[in-house]
Amino acid sequence: MCPLSTNDLHRIFRELDKNGDGLLSTVELNWLLESIGVHFSPEELESSVGKPCLNFDEFLLFYDSITRQSDDHASNEAALADDHRESCSREDCDLVKAFKVFDSNGDGFISCEELQSMLSKLGLWDERTGKDCRSMICRYDTNSDGAVDFEEFKKMMLHTSL
Structure with missing residues (x-):
C-alpha cells in the first residue's frame, strides 16, 4: 500500500469526519470504502474495526494494520x-x-x-x-x-x- 504521511492521514480523517465530532464512525469510513468500490455491511465493517467509532489515533492504528497486512500478503503471495x-x-x-x-x-x-x-x-x-x-x-x-x-x-x- 502506498505509504501516507501523518499529515495526509489527518487530512483524510478530517474529510471523512463529516459531522466534525473528532470521531470516525464506521458509517463515515464505509462511505470512503464504498466510493472506491469496496462494499461491507455496517456490521462487517464494525466487526473488522472492532468498535463503532475511531478517534484519530485509532484511525492511525487501523491504517497501520491495513498496511502491515498488505506488506505481509505481498511477501507471501507469488501469483501475478x-x-x-x-x-x-x-x-x-x-x-x-x-x-x-x-x-x-x-x-x-x-x-x-x-x-x-x-x-x-x-x-x-x-x-x-x-x-x-x-x-x-x-x-x-x-x-x-x-x-x-x-x-x-x-x-x-x-x-x-x-
Missing part, C-alpha cells in the same frame, strides 16, 4: 494477477477491482486525470493534490509512458521496490 487468468488470489482480485475503479475509461492505464477524478470523488483533491497527481504517476510509472498500468499499480499498492 492479470485479466487473462481464470483464477487469482483474493489479494490480486481485490487489486484488479481497485485498479478498475481508478481506470475509469477502461483503457488499462490510470492517467493523472483519472487519479484526480477519483481523489475528487473521495473529497481528497485540492490544488496542491493536483500537482501531486503528476508526481505520483511519475514516481510509479516505470516505463515512462505517462500513466500507471496494472503491474505498476500493484507495486505501488503493495509497496514493493520498483
